[in-house]
Amino acid sequence: MGRDQTFEALLAEHGAMLRRIASAYEADRERRRELEQDILLAVWRALPRHRGEAPLRAFIARVAHNRAITHVSREAAEPRRQPLDDETPSDAPTPQDSAETRDLHDRLARAVRALPLSLRQPALLTLEGFAPAEIADILGLNPNTVSIRLTRARAALRQALNPDASPEVHP
Incomplete structure (x- = not known):
């Protein structure tokens, strides 16, 4: 070939x-x-x-x-600061479901873009299905650093997508 x-x-x-x-x-x-x-x-x-x-x-x-x-x-x-186009057709059976899916996708994309670069990279790679160990190799980081950044990215995305929810308190 x-x-x-x-x-x-x-x-x-x-x-x-x-x-x-x-x-x-x-x-x-x-x-x-x-x-x-x-x-x-x-x-x-x-x-x-x-x-x-x-x-x-x-x-x-x-x-x-x-x-x-x-x-x-x-x-x-x-x-x-523009929303992403959702060029991928939805499998949703109704136009309302499709619109809701696009809205959620746009909100997630904006939230991911708003993350600091150090959190955006591991978050995006996680969304692509990479495991933390693979992300550590890709980004040249320690696996613990990746885990910490992913925890912070998830918290930031959770807050961005649901600002009315109270932040989780961990003992």
Whole structure:
């Protein structure tokens, strides 16, 4: 299988994850498409460096997150606060259910984007299904640090999505 075919197979398997990562870092539709292209180029360039030390999915996610961080750094002078487009059709049987799902998705996306970068990264990777140990490898952090950040991210997201609820008190 040639490099182009290998890359096409990789996109078929991991393209949705890469689009979601781009969406978590950029709300503006046009800039998000540019970021997606930048991520794909970064992955294309990085693939020859993958030595199999980590699963390919984790390697690709790390490359995508690193590229997204660069994007955010460049855009920091002009922050964007726009809701994400929900281009994925809903399986909900009614338009009301679909609207409620979109609203929840938009609120979650805004809440994730509002997290500090140190909490956003592990939260997004958790939403992508990565285990804390994998997240630690991807981000180059200690697993305890990842666990602490995930706890803080969950608390912040819980508060952002349900501001009327009283914060949990742990002994």
